[in-house]
Amino acid sequence: MEIQEIKQRFGIIGNSPLLNRAINIANQVAPTDISVLITGESGSGKEVFSHIIHQMSPRKHGAFIAVNCGAIPEGTIDSELFGHEKGAYTGAVGERKGYFETVNGGTIFLDEIAEMPLGTQARLLRVLESGQYIKVGSSKVEKTNVRVIAATNVDVYDAVKSGKFREDLYYRLNTVPLKIPPLRDRKEDVYLLFRKFTSDFTDKYRTPPIQLDEEAQQVLVNYSWPGNVRQLKNMAEQLAVLERDRIITGQTLLTYIPHEASGRNLPMRLDNQPKEDFSERDILYKVLFDMKRDMVELKKLVADIIEHGGVSANYANHSQTINQLYRDIELPGNPEAQFTLQQPVNTNNNGGNNTGNDAYNITHEAEEVEESLSLIEKESDLIRKALKKHKGKRKLAANELGISERTLYRKIKELNL
């Protein structure tokens, strides 16, 4: 297939030599059964390329499944990929088919491959070399015919050097390396992509067309795009929806660029981000510690309320304390609105029974407080905020939350975010 046809068919925008080179490699390797290791920064298009390869292969009518190795807990990844027998481990009630069984004849896309645990790597190597695997808790050798495409946004060879990734598997996967260039290395594509995305989004939301003035075009092209095409796409969507003035200036555009990078036209590399990788335990401690502090304050508050027989002159203080508490634990919405003291208004036929009303208010508030202190709620709230702040970039969000990317993936999945 011609390169232009491929772009057309898969909605690939851009004409830079590096992008064209990647498409050519995908095109050549697609019809073979060779494993491909796709490398590239977050948001650069790795998943898009995995689809291209599958769709242009003889397996295109077979199944395709994308598995994020970073998102599956270490304890279940073997069973997800290879299946398990009934009773293979505590909680394994029935038997389970793994992806290597269900996708037989198709393609598995193993995303975030560097996160795969060593034990699973051994199983994967075996299946790549011989098509054989064994379900967890079984001793029977099964056969399958699956093509593997793997992807990573870190240097897997670093993981090899530090003993976290099997060298033999690395070479086996990397038979054909496919590097997706970061957006900053294909500046000629930036404006093309931007125009395509804004026109798609203004169509979708039925808003007037967007244009960039000269200076804005400069900003756009010279920005370093750490989140690559995904970041550009998100920005286009925001502009299409939010901006009243449809001719965008450089100044306006800068407000859509995360502030640590704005004003700087120099390429900013992701690797410059501080690499803090606290364990899940650390964040749990942190959350528990905060909860404990909040509980102490709550206890004081409740004691105070009881002591003063429900409503008292101190009520305003309680209300303030609760507000402070809410600020501390960063609840969504507007806690002030919920917790500012208001004189009970007797609009019902309760006949001015103030005590009743107040009692109701207090229980109601106490419930709210309890509910919002839920660890899970707080955690998902923080995660949501971090993701929003970093425009969905999990790596940056994980950094900010002080947890590993792997933990974040898992949490997103667990909490159904």
Ligand SMILES: Nc1ncnc2c1ncn2[C@@H]1O[C@H](COP(=O)(O)OP(=O)(O)OP(=O)(O)O)[C@@H](O)[C@H]1O
């Ligand atoms: N050349 C391109 N033309 C048009 N859209 C693109 C192009 N490259 C990527 N995209 C779009 O950018 C977004 C991000 O791409 P994709 O999900 O493939 O990135 P990724 O490398 O897998 O990211 P991550 O590492 O975060 O998983 C998707 O919406 C995809 O459709």
Ligand SMILES: [Mg+2]
């Ligand atoms: Mg991806």
